[in-house]
Amino acid sequence: MDAFLHQVLAGLATGGIYASLALALVMIYQATHLVNFAQGEMAMFSTYIAWSLINAGMPYWPAFLLTVGTLLPAGRRDRTSRHPPGRERAGARRWSRCSSRCW
Numbered sequence: 001m002d003a004f005l006h007q008v009l010a011g012l013a014t015g016g017i018y019a020s021l022a023l024a025l026v027m028i029y030q031a032t033h034l035v036n037f038a039q040g041e042m043a044m045f046s047t048y049i050a051w052s053l054i055n056a057g058m059p060y061w062p063a064f065l066l067t068v069g070t071l072l073p074a075g076r077r078d079r080t081s082r083h084p085p086g087r088e089r090a091g092a093r094r095w096s097r098c099s100s101r102c103w
Contacts, residue, residue, distance in 0.1 A: 046071045
């Protein structure tokens, strides 16, 4: 019974991770009409940072908070470097239609 409960909880945890990444992919697609796989890169990078902090001996919650606190501004910087605030992107809609048809 203990092994069964462990398998159920592990499956729910893994499914929750997949569901959150899928939800993020859908939200980005609905907002931009482009499929953006950079979120997988950010998720893998943040997981690696948290894993290395935990392996270095840091407790889980401080490692989690340090990872989120470090990568949240990095993601925001990446977003603003690609799309500066206040500047309208000319032709962005046309490009998204072309790119979705070219796949």
